[in-house]
Amino acid sequence: MKQKRKAFSGIGQLIIPLVALSLLILFNLFRDPGFFSIGVAVNSSGNKVLSGNLISVIDSASELAIISMGMTLVTAACGGQDISVGAVGSIAGAVFVKVLLGASSINGGIVVLGIIACCLATIAFKLFNGALVAVFRIQPMIATLILYSCGRSIAYWISGSATPQLNSPIISAMGMTIPGIPVPTPIFAVILVGLLLALLFKLTNTSLYTQTVGINQGAARLNGINPILIKLLSFVILGVCVAVAAVIGVCRMGNLSHKTLLVDIEMDAILAVAIGGNNLGGGKFRISGSILGAYIIQMLTTTLYAMNVPPVNVKAYKAVVIVIIVVAGSPVVKSKVTAMWNRLRSGGSTAAVQKGVRG
């Protein structure tokens, strides 16, 4: 009994997103039993690949899932969100493309160099954000508003033209599929980033320190933790996530469009964190929740498109569903449900209080 409750409380935060995801899946199965069928198709570059709605959902949620992981850490440590991830992602894409086009031909070495340059650029920008937040104690949203509004101009200024093209088998292998492997490459990128984070949590105290700083910064300091470093670390990790997402985005399209690369992803990432049951005010967090959140958002989008909802309306429907999920996970609803559950279980214990007539 006790053991059971322990396990239960461990995933408590994930219950709502899991239920939401199951409902979405059930809804789709009911609507179209073939919705989740997976087939094998031959893509434009002549590779045999898995195809179907499920694969498409998981594939196209990759960038969002990766950025949500970083966003979770920033949220936990700083108690606020970074709204510049899309714009900085566009800068990252521009840097990546610049490096690649600077070389005479695109080969493995130059791609690695491009990725490194891209990471360095995002880390630099995120350290700037992080310093504003951690050292100058500026609200994260305000601190990142600056790059949110000018990031895409910087990207344009770096790339120097509207849509530089990248034509190379390496690029399409990274953005779509590697010949011989039927699963889209971005999915492996999500797994890789997830594993790296898991390794980081295993080998260091990142998780404990981040939660401590997010819950009570003053007490964290009195226990010897440096809150500034922890907040900066969260921004650096987010920076790397943004770089990886940007590279995937560029490779997927085969070109750089500074206006549309990772556009609006900040809002979806924040939502993914919230849907995952994480407190947007910082503190305790669960990366797996945010990843689930990312897939829920993508599943919702795909479902709506599959139902032939006009693109302009998709956002509105999405908003409604997301409000429902977030409200269902809110502390008010949670405590109500818990109280009801307790009452059911204890079979209605007696409690009577009277206030005296006089007084």
Place this chain on the structure above:
Amino acid sequence: MQNDAVLTMRGICKRFPGTMALNHVDFTLRKGEIHALMGENGAGKSTLIKVLDAQNAGISTVYQEITLCPNLTVAENMFIGRDPGKSVHWKEYEKRAAAILDGLGIPARPRQELSRCSLAVQQMVAIARAVDMKCKVLILDEPTSSLDEKEVEMLFKLMRDLRARGVGIIFVTHFLEQVYEVSDRITVLRNGELVGEYAVADLPQVELVAKMMGKDLNDLADLEQVGQKSLGGQEVVYDARGLSSSESRPFDFSIRCGEVNGFTGLLGSGRSESVRAVFGADRVTGGKVQIKGKTVKISKPHDAMTHGIGYLPEDRKRDGIIADLSVRENIILALQVMKGFFHPMSRSQMEKFADEYIQALQIKTASQDTPIKSLSGGNQQKVILARWLLTHPDYLILDEPTRGIDVGTKLEIQKLVLKLAEENMSVTFISSEIEEMLRVCSRLIVMRDRKIVGELSGDDLTQGHVMKTIAGGEQ
């Protein structure tokens, strides 16, 4: 008698996951009485009060953990949320606040930001807020835990006035003398169950303790035996010359190996600020510090920790607990930080440490995974104490370690401090209870107006001497 009751509760039950906090408890509060609610840590006192308070209407409560807004002013905190619907006249409220503060002798200005006030003043403000509301029932959950005698006297006078006006008062405290000083009746809880209701005159102090702890009177005798005081060895563990911080004036201070000393003084005399300077908790602005004869620089808590210093802060809620983290994480936190960022402890190691200290300090918790915020106040305090004991410091600073801790455990902690000193740990002990300090400290440093004004040891360590030095009587 019965129709005199302002409040009657019958068969109250409250269950939390893993604990039955209240099990069929009856409680009656009569008009114009001060009713003490007694019990060990985790007995269910605060829970009973929360259940009561949910009945609203005419009940005004001062909670154990201060629930004011630190970034509002004192006046705003006193009047916010009153008279909803009416327009707010802050000018007038500030005047009224000033009058109330004056009347209660609270050393705060209406326009002062609450976070700039000491914990004791914050507690007084919370009380002022509650008593100013026109209420029939006033609930005070450990209101005196960080007050000095003077403030306590003032509070008691106020309580007696209210009683004369027919207000029913519920008073929770772990100070037995205070119970006997002001209360008329006592209700005792143990492990969430009602032990009984008694008139104060019918229940001698020893019996009250026995009822609270569920022990026989004989068992208590050996509890009273706190060990021998420790004078310490010769080696000076910590020595500071002209140490100053943003919150404290320069002072000299040293402690020897195995010594237990203490800072005493009135509220706001700077005793907490001094030890904060030692630990690097506030910005250190000057001074020379030596640890075991070697000059070191301590500018932040981490420096102090690496030099073997531990610090249990005065304000548990603000500086101590990491509310949402589990009891286990709260216990191992400081040790984990000392081990370093790249050396996380294994889960089993954490569990072992947590278990060990939950046992040793008898922390009442449903499990290690329970978030610390759902423990009772006294048990939260034990967790923070466990956190620092686990780091095995050479020098441990305890600022109000027994705040909110029940009588039995208080003695246990005093014993523990003396035992640690015997094992060569140096301890600085601060408490607003002078008797407690006299019992454990072999040297007392007396502060007034943020300056050290005297030092007492040996035969000078009597309540009279201490009071005289504190008050400013020349020696």
